Amino acid sequence: MKILVIGGGGREHAIAWRLALEPGVEVWASPGNPGTARVATCLAPPSSGVDGYLQVAASVQPDLTVVGPEAPLVAGLADALQSKGFRVLGPTRKAAQLEASKIFAKQVMVEAAIPTAAYRVTQNLDQAMQCLREFSYPLVLKADGLAAGKGVVIAHDQPEAQSALRTLHSTLGPRIVIEEFLHGEEASFIVLSDGKQVIPLEASQDHKAIRDNDEGPNTGGMGAYCDGRILTPVQTAAVMDRVVRPAIDYMSANGAPFTGFLYAGLMMTPQGPKVLEFNVRLGDPETQSLLHRIQGGFSNALYAAASRELAGVELDWKTDPSVCVVMASAGYPEQPRIGDPISGVDEAETSGAVVFQAGTRVGPAGLETAGGRVLGVTASGGDLRQAIDNAYRGVASIHFDGMQFRKDIGRKGLKRW
Ligand code: AMP
Ligand code: GLY
Secondary structure: OEEEEEEOOHHHHHHHHHHHOOOOOEEEEEEOOOOHHHOOEEOOOOOOHHHHHHHHHHHHOOOEEEEOOHHHHHOOHHHHHHHOOOOEEOOOOOOOHHHHOHHHHHHHHHHOOOOEOOEEEEOOHHHHHHHHHHOOOOEEEEEOOOOOOOOEEEEOOHHHHHHHHHHHHHHHOOOEEEEEOOOOEEEEEEEEEEOOOEEEOOOEEEOOEEEHHHEEEEOOOOEEEEOOOOOOHHHHHHHHHHHHHHHHHHHHHOOOOOEEEEEEEEEEEOOEEEEEEEEOOOOOOHHHHHHHHEEEOHHHHHHHHHOOOOOOOOOEEOOOOEEEEEEEOOOOOOOOOOOOEOEOHHHHHHOOOEEEEOOEEEEOOEEEEOOOEEEEEEEEOOOHHHHHHHHHHHHHHOEOOOOEOOOOOOHHHHHHO
C-alpha cells in the first residue's frame, strides 16, 4: 500500500516513521524534512497551497493520503483530493472549522451539550473591553482564527487583559472569545474517526510553556508524554460519553461528518472533563510520544477510517510509557534563529531514542536548524521514570548552539503517581 503523508514537521515524521515500520507499506511525504527522508520518499510540492499537493498526489497515485497539519485541511485539501477520486484521511474544510474558528467550536459545544468553560463572544474591541467586567481573574482571551499557538492569552488582572486584547485585536482580528479560567490537570485526548465510529488513542500530556515548571510564554509544545495512567478508565469513559460521542454525532447530524483525528484539549476539573479546544489533527508533540507506543495496526486503521469502515478495527499498543522532549532553537518562541549546525542525532538513536525532526534542513556542513522546534527526542521505558531517563539520554548526545529544552518533561506524572 502506497501512503502519502502531507506535512513537514515532527508529527509528520512520526506518522511516516510508524507507517514505514508496517509490512507492505511504501511511504511518501510532501514536503517532508531530512528526518522524514530517512523513512519515506519526499517530494516538494511544485506550488504552494492545495494545488501543489494535488499535483503531488497526481504523480504519486497513493492508495491513501494522510494530511498532518491543520492549515491544508482548513484550506480544503481533503475536499479537493476526494473530488479527484483519492482516498484521504482528514476532515473536510467544513468539519475543520472545529479548529479554524474558536467561535464555531464553542457553538458546537453549546448545541451538543459538551462541557466547556463559560464564555462570551465579542465582535470588536469596545465590546471586548466592556465584557471583561463580567469575568473574574485570571481570565482567558482567545482570538477566533488559526494562530499557530499564539492566539490564547491568560490575563491575571485588568491592565494585562486590556493590553492583551489590544494586541490580539491588532494582530489576529476583531473576533475574540473571553472565557472563564479553568483549574485542573490538562490532558490531550485524540480519537480516530471515520465520521461515525471512533477508536480512542491513549491520553497524553503536552507541556506548552517554554521553561520548566510551566514558566514563560506558551509554545507549540516543548514535550509530551504518554502513560496509561493519565486518565482513569472512569475518566476515559466520561470523555468518550460527554465529549467525543456528542461531537462526532453532532458533526454527522449537521452535514459535516468528521473523518480523521479529532483532538480534544481537556481540563480535568472536579466537575469532570471540560474542553479547552478542539483540533482537527494529531497533536504535535503528542503524536511523537503516542506513535512510539503503537506496535501495529496503524496503517490498517488509517485506511479503514478513510474508507468509512472503522467498525471492529483495533490498534495494538505497548504498555510502556513514552516521552518526547522537544529541542528548540535559540530565540524560540519569539524569534527562532536558524542555521545552527546540529550534531549527535545518530548517537542519540544508537542510545535507544528515536529522534523525530521538525525544523531541520541539510546545509553545506550537514544537518542544521531551520525552525523553532527542531527535534523531538522520543523514547519509552518499563516505567515512566525509565522512559524519561531514556529520552534525556538521547537529548544529552545532541548539540546545537542556543538549543533550548525543558528538563522536566513527564515529571508531573512522577509526582502524581
Ligand atoms: P488552547 O489553544 O485553547 O488549547 O489554549 C492553549 C493553552 O491555554 C491550553 O493548553 C491551556 O493551558 C490554556 N487554556 C486555554 N483555555 C483555558 C481555560 N479556559 N482555562 C485555563 N487554561 C486555559
Ligand atoms: N500540542 C498541541 C497541539 O498540537 O496543538
